[in-house]
Amino acid sequence: MNKNKEVTGEEPSGALMADVARLAGVAISTVSRALANPGRVNEKTRAKINAAARQLGYTPNAMARGLRVGKSNIIMIILPGSLYYGASQIIPQVLQSINKSLIQGGYNLMIANLDRDEISERHILDLAFGGSVRGAIILSSKLPEVDGRSLANSGLPIVSMLLDMSDAGLQSVITNDREAVRDVTAELIRLGHRRFFYLAGPEGNYHDVERYAGVLEALEAAGLSEGSVRRSGGHLDYQHGFDIGVQAADDFAELTEKPTAVIATSDDMAISFVSRIQRTGLSIPGDVSVVSFDGSPVCEFCSPPLSTIKQPVEEMGRAAVDLLLDAIGQRQNTAAVRTVIRSSLIPRESVAAPKSCR
Amino acid sequence: MNKNKEVTGEEPSGALMADVARLAGVAISTVSRALANPGRVNEKTRAKINAAARQLGYTPNAMARGLRVGKSNIIMIILPGSLYYGASQIIPQVLQSINKSLIQGGYNLMIANLDRDEISERHILDLAFGGSVRGAIILSSKLPEVDGRSLANSGLPIVSMLLDMSDAGLQSVITNDREAVRDVTAELIRLGHRRFFYLAGPEGNYHDVERYAGVLEALEAAGLSEGSVRRSGGHLDYQHGFDIGVQAADDFAELTEKPTAVIATSDDMAISFVSRIQRTGLSIPGDVSVVSFDGSPVCEFCSPPLSTIKQPVEEMGRAAVDLLLDAIGQRQNTAAVRTVIRSSLIPRESVAAPKSCR
DNA sequence: CGGTTTTTGGCAAACGTTTGCAATAAATCG
DNA sequence: CGATTTATTGCAAACGTTTGCCAAAAACCG
Numbered sequence: 001m002n003k004n005k006e007v008t009g010e011e012p013s014g015a016l017m018a019d020v021a022r023l024a025g026v027a028i029s030t031v032s033r034a035l036a037n038p039g040r041v042n043e044k045t046r047a048k049i050n051a052a053a054r055q056l057g058y059t060p061n062a063m064a065r066g067l068r069v070g071k072s073n074i075i076m077i078i079l080p081g082s083l084y085y086g087a088s089q090i091i092p093q094v095l096q097s098i099n100k101s102l103i104q105g106g107y108n109l110m111i112a113n114l115d116r117d118e119i120s121e122r123h124i125l126d127l128a129f130g131g132s133v134r135g136a137i138i139l140s141s142k143l144p145e146v147d148g149r150s151l152a153n154s155g156l157p158i159v160s161m162l163l164d165m166s167d168a169g170l171q172s173v174i175t176n177d178r179e180a181v182r183d184v185t186a187e188l189i190r191l192g193h194r195r196f197f198y199l200a201g202p203e204g205n206y207h208d209v210e211r212y213a214g215v216l217e218a219l220e221a222a223g224l225s226e227g228s229v230r231r232s233g234g235h236l237d238y239q240h241g242f243d244i245g246v247q248a249a250d251d252f253a254e255l256t257e258k259p260t261a262v263i264a265t266s267d268d269m270a271i272s273f274v275s276r277i278q279r280t281g282l283s284i285p286g287d288v289s290v291v292s293f294d295g296s297p298v299c300e301f302c303s304p305p306l307s308t309i310k311q312p313v314e315e316m317g318r319a320a321v322d323l324l325l326d327a328i329g330q331r332q333n334t335a336a337v338r339t340v341i342r343s344s345l346i347p348r349e350s351v352a353a354p355k356s357c358r
Numbered sequence: 359m360n361k362n363k364e365v366t367g368e369e370p371s372g373a374l375m376a377d378v379a380r381l382a383g384v385a386i387s388t389v390s391r392a393l394a395n396p397g398r399v400n401e402k403t404r405a406k407i408n409a410a411a412r413q414l415g416y417t418p419n420a421m422a423r424g425l426r427v428g429k430s431n432i433i434m435i436i437l438p439g440s441l442y443y444g445a446s447q448i449i450p451q452v453l454q455s456i457n458k459s460l461i462q463g464g465y466n467l468m469i470a471n472l473d474r475d476e477i478s479e480r481h482i483l484d485l486a487f488g489g490s491v492r493g494a495i496i497l498s499s500k501l502p503e504v505d506g507r508s509l510a511n512s513g514l515p516i517v518s519m520l521l522d523m524s525d526a527g528l529q530s531v532i533t534n535d536r537e538a539v540r541d542v543t544a545e546l547i548r549l550g551h552r553r554f555f556y557l558a559g560p561e562g563n564y565h566d567v568e569r570y571a572g573v574l575e576a577l578e579a580a581g582l583s584e585g586s587v588r589r590s591g592g593h594l595d596y597q598h599g600f601d602i603g604v605q606a607a608d609d610f611a612e613l614t615e616k617p618t619a620v621i622a623t624s625d626d627m628a629i630s631f632v633s634r635i636q637r638t639g640l641s642i643p644g645d646v647s648v649v650s651f652d653g654s655p656v657c658e659f660c661s662p663p664l665s666t667i668k669q670p671v672e673e674m675g676r677a678a679v680d681l682l683l684d685a686i687g688q689r690q691n692t693a694a695v696r697t698v699i700r701s702s703l704i705p706r707e708s709v710a711a712p713k714s715c716r
Numbered sequence: 717c718g719g720t721t722t723t724t725g726g727c728a729a730a731c732g733t734t735t736g737c738a739a740t741a742a743a744t745c746g
Numbered sequence: 747c748g749a750t751t752t753a754t755t756g757c758a759a760a761c762g763t764t765t766g767c768c769a770a771a772a773a774c775c776g
Contacts, residue, residue: 014487027756032734042754057506059487064732066421067761084450087656092442092450099472103481110468114457123461129372129417148415242655275659297600298445301633303661385726390764400724422762425731
């Protein structure tokens with residue numbers, strides 16, 4: 001220890017590598033090697049050192065290490081905004097899955113932002129350029145960029161999740177939104193539905209584009225015109241799913257020729273939509289079938305239980321971390337590519353054949 | 359830059375303080391002072407330095423700074439386990455609120471764990487003793503502790519949230535669970551309810567103890583016996599709220615003399631309970647009134663909309679961060695104390711007077 | 717204008733690791 | 747048994763900041 005500590009004994013801050021070295025009667029560098037490098041030091045001295053370290057309760061200083069080796073073991077996650085939606089747990093689930101994988105790999109997860117205002121952007125870039133983080137997982141289509149600095153040229157390995165950003169040169173782990181919606185729409189058509197109501201996410205959003213495209217593909221395949229589907233919403237973010245559903249119910253009420261099937265692009269929308277629509281005396285699935293996206297557990301306990309397309313968040317998280325860790329490990333960056341993990345429909349009582357077919 | 363960079367120009371890693379100093383024609387130390395210390399350097403040189411820094415896109419290296427000053431700007435949050443429950447968003451909301459406050463204070467949030475197994479414990483302690491973090495917010499009653507090291511004597515400022523740990527010497531930010539439940543129970547009694555059904559969290563859990571005590575207090579105050587309430591559950595964690603509710607519905611079905619009011623200790627429990635109970639032909643609130651805890655937004659869209667006690671997560675998060683930052687700022691640790699923030703009931707259609715009173 | 721205070725800026729030593737290089741000891745070989 | 751290799755350890759220089767201390771310059775004062 002350094003002089004003053006001897007005097008006062010004040011600092012409760014842990015033992016240093018130097019202390020371990022002294023106790024074990026070896027040089028500081030030997031301790032370093034013993035603790036990290038396997039095989040580089042004699043087994044007997046290693047044992048001595050380990051004993052000393054344990055005795056002192058030694059914990060290596062992460063910042064000193066990070067500074068020396070020029071890299072941290074922190075991965076940051078860049079969120080599209082809020083952490084939570086109405087009832088859907090997509091983002092928390094992603095976080096959980098990512099964090100689990102990261103910890104196994106010896107990394108730590110840091111939340112970079114919970115907003116996309118300028119102060120957050122700056123914050124993210126400080127993290128990236130300040131050497132604090134080793135890589136990033138991004139859940140947003142907008143790469144942080146403010147006065148000259150952009151995450152794109154930070155040199156950090158970045159993996160995109162949920163959104164396909166392979167165009168921007170990012171490894172992307174996504175689910176087959178379009179296909180999943182196409183299939184479910186096809187199934188609705190098979191049941192006899194001909195008029196659809198689509199609850200949209202924010203206009204232009206990747207998910208919305210993909211999912212709506214899925215609907216259209218199914219219609220086309222069945223020889224139905226694009227006019228068979230009415231869109232509602234499009235101006236609010238997914239975070240406001242409940243509001244979208246409520247608004248959509250109003251829109252729905254005004255339609256003269258009611259659609260018989262509703263495709264909601266998030267469970268939140270479906271939940272509030274159903275709630276409102278039931279209040280007007282319509283029954284699900286008697287009058288209207290409803291299917292939505294996300295696979296929130298709560299859907300099972302709605303009345304009626306809601307059919308929903310479950311996003312494979314768990315697997316996506318794992319895959320994203322794997323890709324990121326690969327990128328960190330290797331020097332060369334592999335060509336940007338999409339990893340697609342399949343969503344799966346959880347069929348429940350909210351969908352049935354339309355009345356006309358029964 | 360150092361020699362090799364000149365040659366290859368390879369490293370995309372950012373400019374150093376030395377580079378800024380050179381460009382501005384001053385010493386490194388002046389740059390440091392200009393960027394951090396206000397007033398310690400002439401306004402003109404400061405301007406020059408700022409210009410140089412901006413031009414180079416300079417971002418200070420956080421680890422070097424942290425090493426030198428002996429402290430990081432990272433706060434870790436220790437979770438009780440999973441990040442998400444069924445439909446309740448308590449933990450994500452807490453996270454969001456905390457992170458927001460932290461960022462405003464110039465700190466970063468790191469998720470320390472998503473589990474409480476040994477590897478996670480060790481991980482948490484490594485963070486604490488490795489100088490990586492500056493403080494901790496804990497959402498669990500169990501302080502991490504493994505082979506000799508304990509978070510308790512890490513010297514880190516720690517604030518507990520949701521759980522009262524003032525006994526253990528921790529500043530605690532909590533809500534008035536007991537009082538809130540007492541009040542709502544009293545209100546149910548006032549409406550005429552005399553037989554209650556209580557859906558419990560894990561036996562011995564702080565929240566469960568408090569909330570159940572609240573029920574009993576209200577009963578006693580009304581001169582009702584402890585036998586007026588039946589407990590269900592008690593062996594599962596809040597994370598399995600849906601399962602608890604389902605199980606409770608089974609229990610309920612077997613009761614000969616049905617309670618007329620149900621007090622669930624989480625929204626998840628209430629949601630699945632209601633779903634199942636309705637399936638047996640009972641109506642809410644006709645046959646049974648239901649009130650729960652958490653204030654999940656989704657409750658508004660259940661059928662019927664659920665009365666729920668809203669936890670003031672937002673305020674609690676702010677308060678916790680304030681306390682933590684205070685503790686970091688000051689040298690002396692203030693006496694452990696509880697900060698109580700009031701929950702508030704959101705009354706909805708799931709509670710009414712019992713049939714006998716109408 | 718000489719002397720005293722106040723600003724301002726530079727030097728160099730930390731902070732706690734890792735790691736290239738060199739030195740020593742031990743082992744192997746011809 | 748001397749020479750060469752190999753295993754083990756130590757020395758000291760990094761990593762990029764901050765900051766105590768000192769010197770130079772500027773400002774102020776009588």
